[in-house]
Every structure is written in structure tokens, then in C-alpha cells.
Amino acid sequence: xxxxxxxxxxxxxxxxxxxxxxxxxxxxxxxxxxxxxxxxxxxxxxxxxxxxxxxxxxxxxxxxxxxxxxxxxxxxxxxxxxxxxxxxxxxxxxxxxxxxxxxxxxxxxxxxxxxxxxxxxxxxxxxxxxxxxxxxxxxxxxxxxxxxxxxxxxxxxxxxxxxxxxxxxxxxxxxxxxxxxxxxxxxxxxxxxxxxxxxxxxxxxxxxxxxxxxxxxxxxxxxxx
Numbered sequence: 001x002x003x004x005x006x007x008x009x010x011x012x013x014x015x016x017x018x019x020x021x022x023x024x025x026x027x028x029x030x031x032x033x034x035x036x037x038x039x040x041x042x043x044x045x046x047x048x049x050x051x052x053x054x055x056x057x058x059x060x061x062x063x064x065x066x067x068x069x070x071x072x073x074x075x076x077x078x079x080x081x082x083x084x085x086x087x088x089x090x091x092x093x094x095x096x097x098x099x100x101x102x103x104x105x106x107x108x109x110x111x112x113x114x115x116x117x118x119x120x121x122x123x124x125x126x127x128x129x130x131x132x133x134x135x136x137x138x139x140x141x142x143x144x145x146x147x148x149x150x151x152x153x154x155x156x157x158x159x160x161x162x163x164x165x166x167x168x169x170x171x172x173x174x175x176x177x178x179x180x181x182x183x184x185x186x187x188x189x190x191x192x193x194x195x196x197x198x199x200x201x202x203x204x205x206x207x208x209x210x211x212x213x214x215x216x217x218x219x220x221x222x223x224x225x
Contacts, residue, residue: 057211075137099209101196116202
């Protein structure tokens with residue numbers, strides 16, 4: 001019977017080149033597939049950031065103001081705040097502000113404004129707000145907002161003259177509200193921001209964000225039945 005012989009060094013070496021390129025090719029192909037999948041997911045996520053509804057600025061202004069009015073009532077304020085502001089940080093305030101919306105950029109690396117998209121906010125403020133009104137008011141407001149679907153992202157009870165802060169949001173942060181009370185000045189500032197939206201009336205060439213000419217109604221206590 002013929003004897004079995006061990007493969008020579010030459011025969012062993014000759015088998016290696018045929019298998020190594022194949023393994024390397026499979027590894028490279030797998031890596032390319034993984035990279036492509038990641039890129040597609042990131043790009044699709046970036047594109048989703050511009051999936052805004054088509055809503056007229058007037059309607060978004062009403063939405064933001066409604067949140068402010070609700071918070072105003074929950075805190076128990078009885079005064080009337082006319083539209084406008086005389087001196088920011090000192091006087092009462094009741095104003096709208098509009099800003100551009102951004103697309104998040106390719107892979108989130110560069111933000112660019114989205115044509116026709118805007119984000120509208122309502123700001124209000126009160127002077128002469130003592131601790132006897134601000135402290136229970138903010139605590140009650142925090143509980144109310146939490147119970148009505150808002151997520152409290154921050155709540156700080158100031159001590160020894162420190163400011164009080166309350167921040168809430170919902171819909172993954174698309175809609176937000178903030179409240180800050182300055183005890184040393186007895187001054188309260190607040191704001192409500194509506195989600196980004198496309199202005200149905202926007203045309204190519206329009207300048208500035210939509211909704212920058214909206215005027216809020218008077219902020220006042222809501223009559224109770």
C-alpha cells in the first residue's frame with residue numbers, strides 16, 4: 001500500500017493564496033454593507049427632521065398662546081396683560097416671536113434653514129410677583145402639567161434668594177414651555193413654543209420666518225362658569 005506523505009512546504013504555501021483573498025474579500029464586502037446601512041439610516045433620520053405639518057402661522061400662534069393662557073390660569077393670576085413689552089426684563093410682556101426651522105444637516109453635521117418652515121413662540125412676563133404667589137403657583141403648575149401629558153425636564157426650587165425654574169416638553173421636545181421666577185426682583189418670565197410647521201402661503205423669495213407679524217390677544221384670567 002502506498003504510504004501517506006505529509007504535505008510539503010511548497011504545497012502548503014500554494015494553498016494559502018487561494019483562500020486569503022477570498023476571506024479578505026468577504027470581510028471587505030461585509031464592512032461595505034454595514035457602512036451603507038449606517039449611512040442610509042442616518043440620512044433617513046436626517047430627512048425625517050423636515051417632515052413638518054402644513055399649518056398657518058395664525059393657527060400655530062393660537063396654539064402657543066393657548067398653552068400660556070392655561071399656565072396663567074393654573075398659577076392663579078388675575079391681572080390683565082396687554083400685547084407688547086415696554087422694557088424686557090422689567091415690565092410686563094405679551095409677545096409672539098417666530099424663528100427659522102433647520103433640517104439637521106446631512107448626518108446631522110450641518111444645519112440649514114428649511115424654506116417655508118417656521119417655529120412660533122409666545123412669551124409673557126409679570127412684574128410684582130411675590131413669593132406667596134410664585135412659589136405655590138409654580139408647584140401647582142408642575143403637578144398640573146405632569147398630569148396633563150407634559151414631561152418635566154427640569155424643576156428647581158430656589159433657596160436663599162435663588163431663581164426658580166420649571167421646564168417641560170412633549171412630542172420629543174417639539175413643543176416646550178419654560179418658567180423662571182426671580183425672587184430678588186419678584187419677576188416671572190414664561191414662554192410656550194409650538195412645533196415647526198410649513199407656512200402654506202410661503203412663496204419662493206419670501207424673507208424672514210413666517211409668523212413674525214402675529215400679534216397676541218390680551219392675556220387675562222379665563223372666566224369660570
